[in-house]
Structure formats: C-alpha cells, structure tokens
Amino acid sequence: xxxxxxxxxxxxxxxxxxxxxxxxxxxxxxxxxxxxxxxxxxxxxxxxxxxxxxxxxxxxxxxxxxxxxxxxxxxxxxxxxxxxxxxxxxxxxxxxxxxxxxxxxxxxxxxxxxxxxxxxxxxxxxxxxxxxxxxxxxxxxxxxxxxxxxxxxxxxxxxxxxxxxxxxxxxxxxxxxxxxxxxxxxxxxxxxxxxxxxxxxxxxxxxxxxxxxxxxxxxxxxxxxxxxxxxxxxxxxxxxx
Ligand SMILES: C[S@@+](CC[C@H](N)C(=O)[O-])C[C@H]1O[C@@H](n2cnc3c(N)ncnc32)[C@H](O)[C@@H]1O
Numbered sequence: 001x002x003x004x005x006x007x008x009x010x011x012x013x014x015x016x017x018x019x020x021x022x023x024x025x026x027x028x029x030x031x032x033x034x035x036x037x038x039x040x041x042x043x044x045x046x047x048x049x050x051x052x053x054x055x056x057x058x059x060x061x062x063x064x065x066x067x068x069x070x071x072x073x074x075x076x077x078x079x080x081x082x083x084x085x086x087x088x089x090x091x092x093x094x095x096x097x098x099x100x101x102x103x104x105x106x107x108x109x110x111x112x113x114x115x116x117x118x119x120x121x122x123x124x125x126x127x128x129x130x131x132x133x134x135x136x137x138x139x140x141x142x143x144x145x146x147x148x149x150x151x152x153x154x155x156x157x158x159x160x161x162x163x164x165x166x167x168x169x170x171x172x173x174x175x176x177x178x179x180x181x182x183x184x185x186x187x188x189x190x191x192x193x194x195x196x197x198x199x200x201x202x203x204x205x206x207x208x209x210x211x212x213x214x215x216x217x218x219x220x221x222x223x224x225x226x227x228x229x230x231x232x233x234x235x236x237x238x239x240x241x
Contacts, residue, residue: 014041034055037090122144
C-alpha cells in the first residue's frame with residue numbers, strides 16, 4: 001500500500017514556532033526529509049524524538065536541479081514502500097521553497113499528499129526583530145522579492161503574486177485599478193474565505209469576473225490572491241488522492 005507525503009513548513013528555525021499540526025505529523029512520521037534551513041535546533045529536537053531523519057539540503061557536489069530530482073525520487077520511493085514521509089522545509093513550503101514543484105511531482109506519480117503551512121520567515125523574522133512590516137502612516141504594502149532574480153525588479157511589483165488583505169469590500173475597484181495599471185484582465189484571482197478553518201472556501205475567477213462572484217457569495221473573512229499561481233493552486237486542489 002502506498003504511504004503518504006506531508007509537505008510541511010517548519011517555520012523560521014525556533015522549534016517553538018513549529019505549528020501544532022506540523023508537530024503532530026512529525027510525531028506520526030516514519031521518516032523525515034529535511035533541509036538546511038530547518039536549522040540545528042529542530043534537527044536536535046527530531047533526534048531527541050528518535051525519528052529517522054534524512055538530510056536532503058545542499059551538498060557541494062550537487063547542482064540545484066539534480067538535488068531537487070533526488071529529493072523528488074526519494075519521496076516517491078519511500079511513499080511506495082508504504083511510509084508516512086514528512087518533507088520538512090524552512091519557513092513555509094510554498095514561499096520560495098520549491099514546495100509547488102514537489103507537489104507537481106507527487107501528483108504525476110499518484111502519491112497521496114498534504115501540504116501543511118509553516119510560519120514564513122517573511123513574517124516571522126522581521127516581527128522577531130520587532131520590525132512591524134506594516135504601520136499606519138509608514139507602510140501599507142509588503143513587497144517580497146527574491147534576490148536571485150533582479151532583472152525585472154521594477155516590473156515584479158506588477159508581475160508577481162499580489163495578496164490583498166482587507167480587500168473584499170473593494171474587490172471591484174482593486175481589480176479595475178490593476179487592469180488600468182496594465183495587468184491582463186484575464187489574470188487569475190482566488191478569494192479564500194475562512195482560510196484554514198473547516199468552512200474554508202475558495203472562489204476562482206479573473207480580474208474581470210471575481211468582483212461579481214465575491215459580491216454574491218463571500219460573507220466571511222477573506223483574503224485575495226492575484227496572479228498566475230492561482231491556476232497552479234486550482235490544479236493542486238482538483239487532485240484528491
Ligand atoms: C530559499 S528561501 C526559503 C524561505 C522559506 N520558505 C520561508 O518561507 O521563510 C531562504 C531565505 O529565507 C530567509 N530566511 C529563512 N529563515 C530565516 C531566518 N531564520 N532568519 C533570517 N532569514 C531567514 C533568508 O533570506 C534565506 O536566504
């Protein structure tokens with residue numbers, strides 16, 4: 001019988017910032033594949049728990065693509081042996097973490113999986129350094145980029161994923177303004193209502209259509225994600241393994 005792979009965010013390194021859910025799946029895991037960013041403190045904790053752990057972080061002899069291929073193959077091999085595999089990644093697995101690529105590989109190989117969010121360094125690290133990312137009168141935008149890809153730093157504000165908090169009531173205006181700024185009207189949009197709770201619902205549309213969908217349906221607290229990654233999320237969600 002095939003096992004299952006949990007793609008789990010470990011948070012920024014402090015074991016106390018692991019989520020309860022992450023800890024729960026770590027406890028039931030047969031084997032844990034972890035990266036360098038997971039950090040020494042969590043690694044020590046896993047050892048104290050007597051877990052079978054395999055370091056899959058960077059080795060000097062491997063290139064990035066080769067390393068990722070080896071991790072993908074190892075996850076599938078272990079799951080096919082019937083094991084519960086935790087793939088533990090620093091921060092959140094879907095924030096500059098190649099978690100999406102791993103999910104795509106699991107889907108291609110028909111391996112059951114779950115994704116467990118982690119506290120991203122994007123949020124946790126500035127807060128632990130007592131730097132508020134938003135502050136009334138100082139900043140109402142958080143712009144997260146990767147230092148690996150600076151060719152288009154100006155355009156990335158418009159090309160990257162945009163997350164809007166507190167935007168439900170003004171969604172039509174937000175979409176209109178983004179189209180005026182040059183975004184493709186067909187850009188995919190997801191509105192996630194009651195995120196992570198039992199009554200979570202995700203509504204899909206694009207910059208032209210989502211306003212009406214939200215006005216008709218969304219009553220609870222909601223967060224808006226705008227960008228091509230929404231299509232990827234839709235694909236991940238449609239696979240029930
Ligand atoms: C490949 S990215 C992975 C990000 C991760 N998935 C997340 O959500 O935090 C690695 C980068 O995250 C940042 N980072 C992660 N953990 C950190 C920490 N504890 N302190 C400072 N920066 C950290 C650093 O900029 C590091 O180069």
